[in-house]
Amino acid sequence: MEFSSKLLENAVNEMSQLPGIGKRTALRLVLHLLKQPQEQTGKLAAALTKMRENINFCANCHNISDTALCEICANPKRDGQLVCVVEDIRDVMAIENTSQFRGHYHVLGGKISPMDGIGPGDLAITSLVEKVKTGNISELIFALSSTMEGDTTNFYIYKQIEPFNITTTTIARGISVGDELEYADEVTLGRSILHRIPFETSLKSL
């Protein structure tokens, strides 16, 4: 791609560093900014810089937070004995959205993936094990994605905390509510049969 302006080229190059944004898309986005008032670019640049420079992670759960402890960890009504282990803050947002969980989270910051060069040391695993060691946790809920990497990470953590004898659970996998059985993938359908629950229990969630 040959540019008629260095300023433009530079902006497109920086924009296309973002994941999933190729040069063509970057050019489209940058040309859009040129058609908008200068103020819009200023606000975008300021928001990104301010965020990157001042972002803070909750000292307890590693969730993104503007305060030392995030709102969830600081809320006395939440049960800190119940800890849900997730990959990233998007999972926290998704689970919070359901209003079904009243415990704390522990954000690992990813999952073990040797292919991508991510080992246990790159994730917030030590701080999780430390938390378990203190004895203030009764149950750890694994809510990682059900991929090989997710399973590996679950198992690695499980092995570390096994000596401390706390309850470990994993979120239920099954057919999505409202989905037709015939369109479900075999693995999910198989798991949903294996991990069937008492009918009375299902009535309670209605």
Next chain:
Amino acid sequence: MEFSSKLLENAVNEMSQLPGIGKRTALRLVLHLLKQPQEQTGKLAAALTKMRENINFCANCHNISDTALCEICANPKRDGQLVCVVEDIRDVMAIENTSQFRGHYHVLGGKISPMDGIGPGDLAITSLVEKVKTGNISELIFALSSTMEGDTTNFYIYKQIEPFNITTTTIARGISVGDELEYADEVTLGRSILHRIPFETSLKSL
């Protein structure tokens, strides 16, 4: 979407102002920046701000340029009597890429689109008509996209310059080089038959 941080929310909101970037994508991009060194966000923000504040448009053709006249208009080897009318600088880049055009461009900045509230006054049409009036242009090549808006814009300009009696042409539409006829859309195939060219002429472009 509920955010655990105002800084994060702000960054996501600004990012999702960009066309085609929804809240989810914006969150993904912003979280990526948080995982990269702070320097990357700084460079992105600086590149965008510098570009937006200092961008310049060629005084002759309205192409983006860091100098008063763009490289094309400033090049004495290019033929200023031949002017190719395009919507936007991406079209200039695409045509320059072919190395088949040695004239100048005129970048309109869009096309007439009442649906989007874009009238002739929002485009660089007056300056094009002025250029034609000076009598230094021998041929105007319309290279707008062949949509209703493109055709409307072509016709509007054509009517304005008709009195000045210069040659007006439009780029050829037809089957892409290398494409199978059977997969071509009917309209394109129809036009390519209607606008057939002497076989000898086709030999010259081999």
